[in-house]
Amino acid sequence: MKKLIFTLSFALSMTVWGQKTAAKNNNLVLYAYQTFNCDNKGYFDPGKYKKEEIDGVYKLLYQFNTSLFDSHTVFKLSDLEDVRKNKNSYLQQLEKQYQEKKKELYDLKVINLPEWKKLHQETIQVFESEYLLKKEELIAYSDPSSLKNSTFYKTCKEYIDAVSSPDKQKMYAVWKKHTEEKSRNNGDPQAVMAKFNAQFNDPKKDDYALIDLCGFAFHNCANASFRSEPDDEGIIYQKFDKIFTKLKQDCDEP
Incomplete structure (x- = not known):
């Protein structure tokens, strides 16, 4: 009799557990989204997460992870002439894009967990720095x-001092030094130096x-100062996928 009662009790508990699991799965909400090469259908628990978050x-x-500005x-030289000629127009476009994207970025609601709060703050910092x-x-x-x-003066002092100095010889010296460094990382260093000599x-x-020192040396220096190392392992993207209780992916072949 005791064995029969135990068997019935176990069967009943398993039935209840199965019903709870089924009910939980039935309450999951579909969230469809696209990643770099996949169409995804994730199912999340509305008791844990809000769709807005x-x-x-x-x-x-996937939206604020790239440049948001023209x-x-x-x-x-023709590019330089264009930027000089249309400077005011381009600055107005930049300001408009900044104000539009700033509101959207700052107003985002994210999941209340440390990694997502941190990502939000880091994205804001990169956005502001890129704008500047x-x-x-x-x-x-x-x-x-x-x-x-410049906001980046302390970080990129050498290049800024070179292009802003009234002493042209100082600018030429830094330009040559930068080109020599660049040539050492090039498959054809002689061609790099030949181009420099011609210019x-x-x-x-x-x-x-100015094109070399401002558009490349200064830009790369400043850009590196506010961008974190790339997530080559895709860990943060994997964490996003784990938000979903169930996930179905339809991916293109690489």
Whole structure:
């Protein structure tokens, strides 16, 4: 009799557990989203997460993870001329994009866990720094001395002092040093130095120096100062996927 009671009790408890599990799964909410090469259908527990908060985290990972501003990269003299000619227009565009994206970014609701709160704050910091860098560069192509007041002056002092100095020889020396360093990391260092020598002997050499020192040396230095190391392992993206109790993925072949 005791064995029969135990068996019935165990069977009843397993039935109840199964019913609870089924009920829990039935309460899951679908969240469809796209990643780099996958269409995803995640099912989350509304008792743990709110859709608005998942939306916020998703936007941080897949929308605010790249540049949000128009790029006016200066590679050649015609690019430099364009930026100088349209500086005011480009600055207005930048300001408009900044104000629009700032409100959206700052108002995001994210899941109340340390990793997502941290990601939100880090994304805001990168956003603000990128805006300042874009603005400073647009102005500096017309007025290099403006970089003396740069947010990144302490970090990138060598390049800023070079382009803003009235002593052109100082600028040329830093330009040559930068080019030599660049050539050592190039598969054809002779070609890099040959290009430098041709530009150095060109009547427009001051503009060529500005393109190299402002558009590349200063930009890379400043950009590296506020961007964290890339998440090569994709750990933060894996954490996002784990928000979902069930996840179905339809991915393109790499």
